[in-house]
Structure formats: C-alpha cells, structure tokens
Amino acid sequence: MNTNLYNYILGIADNSLILGxxxxxxxxxxxxxxxxxxxxxxxxxxxxxxxxxxxxAAKIAGDDRNEDTIAMMRxxxxxxxxxxxxxxxxxxxxxxxxxxxxxxxxxMFLKELQNSNDETLEAIAKKSIKEVSYHLRxxxxxxxxxxxGTEESNKRIQNAINDLWAYTDELFYQTEADEVMxxxxxxxxxSKLKEQYYKQVxxxxxxxxxxxPDLKYFQKGGKQGIHTEHMGYILAELQYMQRAYPNMSx
Amino acid sequence: MKKEWPLWEVFVxxxxxxxxxxxxxLHAADAEMxxxxxxxxxxxRNEGVSIWVVESIHITASNPEHNGEMFEPAQDKVYxxxxxxxxxxxxxxx
Numbered sequence: 001m002n003t004n005l006y007n008y009i010l011g012i013a014d015n016s017l018i019l020g021x022x023x024x025x026x027x028x029x030x031x032x033x034x035x036x037x038x039x040x041x042x043x044x045x046x047x048x049x050x051x052x053x054x055x056x057a058a059k060i061a062g063d064d065r066n067e068d069t070i071a072m073m074r075x076x077x078x079x080x081x082x083x084x085x086x087x088x089x090x091x092x093x094x095x096x097x098x099x100x101x102x103x104x105x106x107x108m109f110l111k112e113l114q115n116s117n118d119e120t121l122e123a124i125a126k127k128s129i130k131e132v133s134y135h136l137r138x139x140x141x142x143x144x145x146x147x148x149g150t151e152e153s154n155k156r157i158q159n160a161i162n163d164l165w166a167y168t169d170e171l172f173y174q175t176e177a178d179e180v181m182x183x184x185x186x187x188x189x190x191s192k193l194k195e196q197y198y199k200q201v202x203x204x205x206x207x208x209x210x211x212x213p214d215l216k217y218f219q220k221g222g223k224q225g226i227h228t229e230h231m232g233y234i235l236a237e238l239q240y241m242q243r244a245y246p247n248m249s250x
Numbered sequence: 251m252k253k254e255w256p257l258w259e260v261f262v263x264x265x266x267x268x269x270x271x272x273x274x275x276l277h278a279a280d281a282e283m284x285x286x287x288x289x290x291x292x293x294x295r296n297e298g299v300s301i302w303v304v305e306s307i308h309i310t311a312s313n314p315e316h317n318g319e320m321f322e323p324a325q326d327k328v329y330x331x332x333x334x335x336x337x338x339x340x341x342x343x344x
Contacts, residue, residue, distance in 0.1 A: 032255070034276050034287035041290050138286060145279070 005118075006060050007080070007177035008187055010070070011223065012109075013053035014081035017071060018231075019102060020046035021238050022089060031092050038138060039095065045131040052124045072242040076235055077225040080175070084167035086222070086230050090160070093146055093153070097160035100139035104201050105171045107136045108193045117185040140204050147208025154209065161205065162213050169218035171197070257306040258284040260291075262298040268343065270302050278303075 023043035030036025054067035061070075084102055089095045110132055113125035146157035172194040174182075181187025202212045221227065241248060255277040261270035273292045278284035284303040293301065312320055324330060 032277060034278065034291055037294075038287065038290040041294055134289075141282070141286065145283075 001061055001063075004177040004180040005186065006057055007175070008181045009053050009057045009060070009121075011080050011175065011177065012113075013050050013057070014079050015085050015102070015106075016046040016053075017050045017238075018079070018081045018234060019085035019098075020044075020050065021234055022085065022087075022098075023095075025237075026089060026095065035092070039099075042099070042135050042138070045128075045135070049124065049128045049131070052120075052127075056120050056124070068242065068247075072239050076227060076231055079227070079231070079235070080223050080225055082167065082170045083219055083222040083228055084164060084170065086228055086234060087164060087167065088230055091156060093156035093160040094164070096139055096142045096146065097157060097164050099135065100143045100204070101161075101164055101168055101201065102171075103132065103136040103139045104204075105168075105193070105197060107132050108197060108200075109188055109190065112188040112193070116187070121186065143204055143210070144208040147205070147210040157208070158210050161210060165213040165215050166217070166219045168197075168201075170220040170222060173220055173223055175223050255279050255283075258288075258303045259306050259309060260284075260288040261302040261304075262288075262292055263300040264298055266299055270300065273297075275306060281305075 020043045023039050023046070026036060027040045027043075028036065030039055050071065051067055054070045057070055058066045084098060087094070087098055107129070110125045110129040113121055114129065116122045116125065143157060143161075146153040148154070172190050174189075174191060178187055178190070182189045205212050219228075256279075257275055258278050258281075259275050260273045262273045263270045273288075276284065276287050276291055278287050281303060284305075285301060288301050288303055292298070
C-alpha cells in the first residue's frame with residue numbers, strides 16, 4: 001500500500017469530515033430556517049466529498065478497511081484534520097468565521113488539486129470545487145453582512161475572527177506525506193498558497209469593515225493527530241452508532 | 251416581531267422553456283440573500299435552472315371574499331373551455 005498517498009488523502013478528507021460534523025450539529029438549531037438549511041447543505045456537500053476520498057483511501061489500503069471504518073472507527077490520534085475545523089459553534093459569528101477561514105483555503109486548495117497527476121484526486125477536485133465556490137460565496141457574504149451590520153454583529157464577528165485566527169497558519173503546514181506527494185506531482189504545495197490566502201482573506205475583512213488580526217504565535221498539532229479538547233466530544237458523537245452497533249447501516 | 255426579516259416569494263424555472271412557477275416563500279434581509287436562501291431551500295435537489303425572488307409586499311392578491319363575483323360567473327360557460335378538441339399526445343405541458 002502507498003502509505004504516503006493514503007495519509008495524504010486522509011489529510012484532505014478529515015478536514016471536511018470534522019467540519020461537516022460540526023455543521024451537522026446545527027441541524028434544527030440554526031438561527032433561522034434558511035441559514036439552518038444552508039449550513040446543513042454545506043455539511044452534506046462536505047460529507048459527499050468525504051465519501052469519495054475515503055472510498056479511494058480504502059481502495060489504496062486494499063485490506064478490510066472501508067469508507068465507514070476509515071471515517072468512524074479510528075482513534076483520535078489518527079485523525080489528521082486541522083484544529084480550525086474542530087472549533088465549536090460558539091455562536092453564529094464563530095460558525096461563519098470558521099467556515100470563511102476554511103472555505104478560502106479549501107477553494108484555493110481544490111483549484112490546485114485539479115492539476116494533480118492522480119486521476120481520482122483530480123476528478124474529486126473538479127467535482128467538489130463547484131460546491132466549495134458556493135460555500136465561499138455564502139460565508140464571505142455573511143462575514144460582510146455581520147461585519148458591516150450592527151455594532152453587535154460587528155463585535156461578534158470580529159471576536160470570532162480574532163479567536164480563530166490562531167488556527168489559520170496550520171492550514172499551510174506540510175507533513176511528510178504532503179512533501180512526498182508534492183514531489184510526485186500528486187499533492188498541492190500549500191506553502192505557496194499562504195501569501196495569496198492572507199491577501200484574499202484580508203480583502204474580505206476590509207470590505208466587511210473588520211480588522212485583520214496581527215498575531216505572531218499560532219496553534220498547530222491537528223495534522224499530527226494532536227487535537228484540542230473539543231475533538232473527543234466530536235468523535236464520541238460521530239462514532240457512537242458504529243461502535244454500539246458495528247456495521248450498522250440505514 | 252419587528253426584527254424579523256421581510257418575506258419573499260420564490261419562483262423557480264425547473265428547465266429551459268418552461269415558465270417560472272411559484273415554489274414557496276422565505277425570509278431574507280435583502281434580494282441577494284433571498285436568492286441564496288432560495289437556492290438552499292428550494293433548489294438543492296436539482297429542481298431549477300433559474301430563480302426569481304420578489305418581496306411579498308409587492309404582490310397584490312385578490313380577496314377570497316370576492317371569489318363569488320370574481321370567479322363563479324365563469325363556471326357555467328363550458329364554451330369558454332377548450333374541451334372540444336383532441337390534443338395530440340406529442341403536445342406536452344398544456
């Protein structure tokens with residue numbers, strides 16, 4: 001089995017799985033019916049993408065692993081999502097800020113992944129990018145609405161951006177698998193996206209009359225499986241059914 | 251509630267060549283948000299190729315109390331209905 005490719009795929013897919021799970025928590029709890037449906041739609045888009053990645057990963061593993069066991073039966077240390085996506089839905093502003101900071105990265109990443117030497121990853125990227133451009137439009141719009149809205153909404157989205165900013169740098173951290181995949185022309189060199197990312201994020205924040213945080217120290221660890229205290233709770237909910245009723249299906 | 255967003259009516263064209271049909275209504279702060287909400291609420295299962303939204307206050311509706319004078323006179327005039335023709339099967343959407 002090509003361990004680097006396998007790990008590389010999980011590195012992409014785990015972000016979407018955990019963010020999708022976070023958004024799924026809002027089902028029936030969104031601030032309005034319309035935003036509730038919009039956020040859970042995004043969640044379903046992400047889960048759809050995740051299935052393609054895990055199915056491919058299972059094929060590469062070539063043993064008794066399948067998309068469900070990869071998604072739901074790993075211990076916490078084996079999930080390699082970035083810390084940003086596991087941050088809680090503190091309020092609508094945090095949900096939107098987290099989404100926006102991830103969507104901008106996700107969009108830029110998929111744009112490059114479309115040029116991958118790996119045909120399956122190329123195909124998944126081409127299919128997903130349409131969904132993700134909508135996610136980015138939705139979250140950028142809301143950042144602007146909240147930032148340029150009332151005094152209260154401005155304060156809340158600014159707080160959320162300030163708090164979540166510490167998790168943005170990790171998006172551009174490369175693991176060993178990432179580096180091997182870049183050399184083979186399969187993976188995306190995300191370090192090259194960093195400058196453009198902060199530039200484009202800042203443009204939206206400026207338009208939203210928000211301040212771009214000036215931070216020197218950033219959090220990381222998720223890509224090595226070292227997660228924040230939130231992760232265990234997410235996995236408890238995500239894994240409960242599969243662990244209580246192994247191999248169950250709807 | 252005063253703070254609630256205004257109501258919008260949503261019209262969706264399900265495919266090219268067909269007219270926009272009323273799909274339902276939703277709340278949104280402005281037209282742009284209404285379009286995005288309509289996309290999420292009504293077209294996520296591939297139902298449409300075009301969306302119109304219009305704020306509900308701009309629609310003038312007939313009063314149900316006046317249904318008698320508005321509609322009933324038409325009921326006993328069968329000759330106003332094109333029921334005396336046989337439509338060929340190939341003609342759709344009539």
